[in-house]
Amino acid sequence: MLPHFRPQDIADILIMTFLVYQLYSWFKNSKALQVVLGLLFLGVIYFITKNLGLFMTSWILQELGTVLLVLLIVVFQAEIRQALYRLSLLRNFFDREESALRIDLLEFSATVFSLASQRIGALVVFQREELLDDHILHGVPLDSLVSGSLMTSIFIPSSPLHDGAVLIKDNRVSLASCHLPLSVSADVPQHLGTRHRAALGLSERSDAVIVVVSEERGEVSLSLAGELQPMASAAQLHGKLTSLLQPLSPEEQRVGLKSRLFANLWPKVAILCMVVVCWLLITFRQGEILTITAPVTFHNLPDSLTLTRSYPDQVDLQLKSFSNLVSPKQLDIVVDLDLSKVKEGNNNIQISKELIKLPPGVVVVNMDRSLIRVTAERKPLREEKRRR
Structure with missing residues (x-):
């Protein structure tokens, strides 16, 4: 698992930890947190029942979760609106400037x-x-x-x-x-x-x-x-x-940043561990290797040549996703070849994995072939002059 651990994964974990901790600190004394904890408990039960093959229970919990999500939006719309306002990084640009008057x-x-x-x-x-x-x-x-x-x-x-x-x-x-x-x-x-x-x-x-x-x-x-x-x-x-x-002075703000980083340390550590566990379940739960058929496309063909034949027109690729959030079946994957160095006659174009554009978290395990045969002919002189 470690060879696939990327710097983006660290940023992914830290961002989610920050967001979850902010939500916890805002709603820790409200009914909203109790409702969220209840939903998390139902989510754990749904995950267990689904993996154990309890189809009826998991189906009921899945349908119930959709209804509860709508109810949450209706019941806690004020809290949701306030949370979105707190997360807005642009509010300082639109809020009124602080008054010059000071309170005694x-x-x-x-x-x-x-x-x-x-x-x-x-x-x-x-x-x-x-x-x-x-x-x-x-x-x-x-x-x-x-x-x-x-x-x-x-x-x-x-x-x-x-x-x-x-x-x-x-x-x-x-x-x-x-x-x-x-x-x-x-x-x-x-x-x-x-x-x-x-x-x-x-x-x-x-x-x-x-x-x-x-x-x-x-x-x-x-x-x-x-x-x-x-x-x-x-x-x-x-x-x-x-x-x-x-408002604090710049020196006080720097001290405050350090103290805020280590304040409430145990809740932060607990939330970090929870986010890491969720990340592991999502990211390192590798899906099965899927075989898809990708069409072969071309670009940069010289103007003096015309493409008469290419074989094969498609390539079978074996792909593996390192996150169950990405499904290679739903991706529009093509093998795009550069024909700028093609000469008249038969040419063998090497296929490399770098020529296949894939989203992050998806890799090519194997290809059914590594060469594409391309036949190019020189255009008639009249047609070439007409193009010029």
């Missing part, structure tokens, strides 16, 4: 803990790279600067906008009294209320940063990537928001 995060953090000391509930959403239009419902447009006095006036119980979340977008207060999707995770503690479930629900579906203040306990928490982190002081909240919302 120190004042914001002090205001949040002031609300917590007064047992006033609050829910503030910071939009980052991903758009939140599909997740946030209703809301009153404000388009105002972020200030401590504005936050306090919004969340005091006598304000008509206190019930709901505040959305900070492009460093400005964009909406107030918004409704967020609630988390459906079974791991959320029972003592957490609607605000915390809303903060977790949005962070599970996006890269947003959500600050939540508990009205009952007077505690401040930060929700990110489906996790709730308690904040002990305004200084801790300020440091966390600064690291998440403000």
Whole structure:
């Protein structure tokens, strides 16, 4: 197997590992991951039953898989759309440029803990790279600067906008009294209320940063990537928001790249092993040797000669594919010969494997002949002059 291992195979494995890990990190705290794991389990059962010759079970699972794929697209269309947006490498060219205004995060953090000391509930959403239009419902447009006095006036119980979340977008207060999707995770503690479930629900579906203040306990928490982190002081909240919302310097980005490479190492190693196993099943499950008949074509015949006869007109090739994703039967394979050195009379043209254009992963095992006899005659003088 090793002689057929190519540099492209390493790139193939690394690309799939990156994509699978991205999907895992995005949906690890959502229902979508549980559904995907269930489908993978059904796929393993289908693979086993098919190889054991259990035709009825494998047929039912195959038909069921087609129906489930359509249902997944309908049920999880929002998650699929968000995943495609996250994978888009061109979104930075079309997104709006970052506003030159900066939020005073120190004042914001002090205001949040002031609300917590007064047992006033609050829910503030910071939009980052991903758009939140599909997740946030209703809301009153404000388009105002972020200030401590504005936050306090919004969340005091006598304000008509206190019930709901505040959305900070492009460093400005964009909406107030918004409704967020609630988390459906079974791991959320029972003592957490609607605000915390809303903060977790949005962070599970996006890269947003959500600050939540508990009205009952007077505690401040930060929700990110489906996790709730308690904040002990305004200084801790300020440091966390600064690291998440403000752009990093080039030196910090280089350090961050190294740390991100080795962060969550065991999930990455597990996903890499899974991708390698799948790659081995797909790539090194060599198909049987197939014999196909390829027609013989010609090019570069001199203008002074005309081709009168060629034998044979087709060649039988024995092909072998190193991936069951490629079927030589479905390929349009021809043997194309160069006649630029042909002379008048009989010529024997050597057939080499390099003259046969094959897709990657398909090789020629054997040919029924290695020579093609070509007969060429000189064109009549009148016809040659007419062509000139």
